[in-house]
Amino acid sequence: MSSPDRRTFIASALALGAPAVHALGANECLNIGLIGSGNRGRTISTECVKAGHNIVAVADVAKFRHDFIIGELAKVRGPKPAIYDDYRELLDHKGLDAVIIATPDHHHKEQLLAAMAAGKHAYCEKPLSHSIEQGKEMVTAVRKAKKIVQVGNQRHSGEHWARCKDVIQSGDFGDLVWVKVWDCRNWLKRDPFAPPKTFDEAQQKGVNWEAFLGTAKKVSFDPVRYWAWRWYWDYAGGLLTDIGAHQLDIVQWLGGVEMPKSVTANGGTYHFKHWETPDVVHGVWDYGKFTATFAVEFINGYDGVGATFYGTKQTLQCDADPGGMIRLYDTIDKFSSTMKPKAEWKVENETPLHVRNWLSAVKDNKDPSSPIELGHRVITAAHLANVAYRTGKKVVWDAAKEQIVSG
Incomplete structure (x- = not known):
């Protein structure tokens, strides 16, 4: 896990702004980390592999999802990724160029800001933010970091x-x-968001519930909240x-x-x-x-x-x-x-188009089709x-x- 010194660095980097990015070579593969390996994380990450890039690391608070995503990436002949329980450890993965953020909405701000401070490009799944104020902070952080961020408004x-x-x-x-x-x-x-029958006691014990809650109010573990988080304020x-x-x-x-x-x-x-x-x-x-x-x-x-x-x-x-x-x-x-x-x-089908647009934008050092300001305006x-x-x-x-x- 990241040390306190790393967290201090993150805050400082956001204040000062990261170095400007440079365009990558036309044939250069990106090394990408996946934060959150549910359905959308699986879809976006496998599209990256189909486009010729590597998913080198995955972080998820639920252990049962680790084997699932390894298997899904193997189906598209992707390399076996390193597995982390904490996204902050993933951001330290050697040679990482970019991250996909496909976690519940209330984690997006913290994870995007950390990715910007770590100097990584990002694909942040929609909805961009959990509140209007969070969205403002995210816009500022992305522009200070000068990184390429695609918001998942794939239309x-x-x-x-x-x-x-x-x-x-x-x-x-x-x-x-x-x-x-x-x-x-x-x-x-x-x-589709009802707890499946396979979500047994063993899988439930493998969920780091405290990490799932993050900054949200503390409540006892609830399988329905875990699977159907979209419908809870x-x-x-x-x-x-x-x-x-x-x-x-x-x-x-x-x-x-x-x-x-x-x-x-x-x-x-x-x-x-x-x-x-x-x-x-x-x-x-x-x-x-x-x-x-x-x-x-x-x-x-x-x-x-x-x-x-x-x-x-x-x-x-x-x-x-x-x-x-x-x-x-x-x-x-x-x-x-x-x-x-x-x-x-x-x-x-817009998702493959949107993922490839992001990958091209990163390599060409230009804004993607749904940059941070657009994502913020829509979700506002x-x-x-x-x-x-x-x-x-x-x-x-x-x-x-x-x-x-x-x-």
């Missing part, structure tokens, strides 16, 4: 969305007046931040705006009674030029995942799942089955909706001062 690496932006910003589309985004899933048949922001990181990204990016003027939200916990955060929630964001609405629930999957952009001349309908179709209609009339789209194109919009939901008030945001002025 931003999809060329299909870039094409949507061109359409919406064209004169043919007219003025954008409303964006409707949604994510609806049927988790009644299977909850101590560790995350629920559906509004977990899914809003994607849906609000396309709202702001395609709509050509950076931050909302105000936000309202309501909903509740209607089915999954163990959730603290709402399992059905709707938000409304006023961007001045247009309004955006976001509906999300994991009880009934009938509507799937999608977005509709409403202009004064045209309408853009998007099925946002990989393989789904995006269709541009040259009309603002009520839809009928006889309507033919003016143009249509397919949604690609989601955090504001959580404030509105929890207070029951309309929240008014001063983007210049980065503060709530009412609500």
Whole structure:
């Protein structure tokens, strides 16, 4: 584990700023460490190996995950990584160039700041932060360290969305007046974050619960909290931040705006009674030029995942799942089955694109498609909706001062 002297160095490095990075050779492989080896950590790390880079070290607070990730990396012919219980030890791994941070949200700030102080590039999974204030600190630390950081808003690496932006910003589309985004899933048949039957006493004893809690309030070990941490306020922001990181990204990016003027939200916990955060929630964001609405629930999957952009001349309908179709209609009339789209194109799997964009950005010493400021702006919009939901008030945001002025 890192010594007290190392922690002093981390604080000093953040204050002074790390040396500027230099571009790597075109054929040079990156040595990458993985912090958090759950599903997203597995997905991102194996994509790095497929792209020709090495996962040389893994840190996770749960011992049962160690063998799992070694096996997953072996499937894509990656080298066997060194295993650490503490991410701070991983940051000392010799020859390490970069890290993937795929831990619960409440750990992101501490781990990203430590990575910056250690001089490592980073891929930080979404949602970037656990609060607006944390996000501000993270932006400052990344820019002082002068390292390449990709935030896991993978929609931003999809060329299909870039094409949507061109359409919406064209004169043919007219003025954008409303964006409707949604994510609806049927988790009644299977909850992927319910503790699995294999999570027996031996596996539970192998979880360093104190390390999992980190700076969160101290509570007794709870298998449900461990697996379903996304739905507890101590560790995350629920559906509004977990899914809003994607849906609000396309709202702001395609709509050509950076931050909302105000936000309202309501909903509740209607089915999954163990959730603290709402399992059905709707938000409304006023961007001045247009309004955006976001509906999300994991009880009934009938509507799937999608977005509709409403202009004064045209309408853009998007099925946002990989393989789904995006269709541009040259009309603002009520839809009928006889309507033919003016143009249509397919949604690609964005995660591999996003990982490769980060790897290229590190090697070329340039900002990736979702740099730290963008990730902060997107998740700030989601955090504001959580404030509105929890207070029951309309929240008014001063983007210049980065503060709530009412609500």
